[in-house]
Structures are given as structure tokens and as C-alpha cells.
Amino acid sequence: MNWQIRQAVLSDIEWLVRVDPIAAKDHGRRVQIERAVGTGECWVACGTKDPSVPIGYGCLDKSFFGEWFIPLVVVSNVHRRSGAGRQIVAHLEHCSSARKIFTSTNTSNT
Structure with a gap:
């Protein structure tokens, strides 16, 4: 499926907290x-039928020694394995216009 990627807005925050299982428990x-x-x-992935409801999100900043860094990519449990995460990362790569971008993963990413 092809997802619409757009920059997150303040009204998305409650949806992003619902999509992210860690945010529901961790202030x-x-x-x-x-x-x-x-x-x-922060950029969100939404279905083309309802672009106001995020199903995932990704963040991009320059927090890693001044280099581009992707600290978070989260996709709702229901939409995992749909290509949304891959599309979010590709969009973040395009937004950075960098030759290199850093990211990492942790043990909660099973």
C-alpha cells in the first residue's frame, strides 16, 4: 500500500501517542x-482515504554529533509489515538531503 507522508501538526499528537505503545506508558x-x-x-504516515489519521510516524533531527539522525520510526501494530515504515524512512532520507543518516535500534524492537 502507498501511504501519504506529511509533516506532523499539533493536532496529531494524541493520535501519535495512541499509535506508539511506549508513549501510552512513558510520559x-x-x-x-x-x-x-x-x-x-516529525512526519506522519496516513492512509490516502483519511489523511487526518496517522498510522505511523518518524522523526528526523541533527542530534547525533550534528549529523542527521532518525531517532524514532513507529508504525501501529495493525499496519506493520505494510511498507509504511519503509516509506517513512525513505521520506526522511529525502527530507534530509544528506549523503549519510544515522539511526539505531533497541531491544524493544523485536
């Missing part, structure tokens, strides 16, 4: 989402 993650949206460093 720090919610703060991270709010900061990324507020600074224009």
Missing part, C-alpha cells in the same frame, strides 16, 4: 513526540 516518550512535532522534526 518521556510523549514529551519527545511533542517536542519533535513542535520543532517540525
Whole structure:
């Protein structure tokens, strides 16, 4: 499926918290989402039929020693394995116009 990717807006925050299973339990993650949206460093994936409802999101910043870094890519459980995560990352790569982008993963990403 092809997803519409757009920059996140403040009204997306509640949806992003619902999509992200960690944000529902961890206030720090919610703060991270709010900061990324507020600074224009967050993009959301939405279905083409309802572009107001995010099914996933990704963040892009220059927090890794001044280099482009993708700290978060989250896709709702229902939409995993749909290509949404891959499309989010491709969009972030395009937004950075960088020759290299860093990211990492952690043990909660099984």
C-alpha cells in the first residue's frame, strides 16, 4: 500500500501517542513526540482515504554529533509489515538531503 507522508501538526499528537505503545506508558516518550512535532522534526504516515489519521510516524533531527539522525520510526501494530515504515524512512532520507543518516535500534524492537 502507498501511504501519504506529511509533516506532523499539533493536532496529531494524541493520535501519535495512541499509535506508539511506549508513549501510552512513558510520559518521556510523549514529551519527545511533542517536542519533535513542535520543532517540525516529525512526519506522519496516513492512509490516502483519511489523511487526518496517522498510522505511523518518524522523526528526523541533527542530534547525533550534528549529523542527521532518525531517532524514532513507529508504525501501529495493525499496519506493520505494510511498507509504511519503509516509506517513512525513505521520506526522511529525502527530507534530509544528506549523503549519510544515522539511526539505531533497541531491544524493544523485536
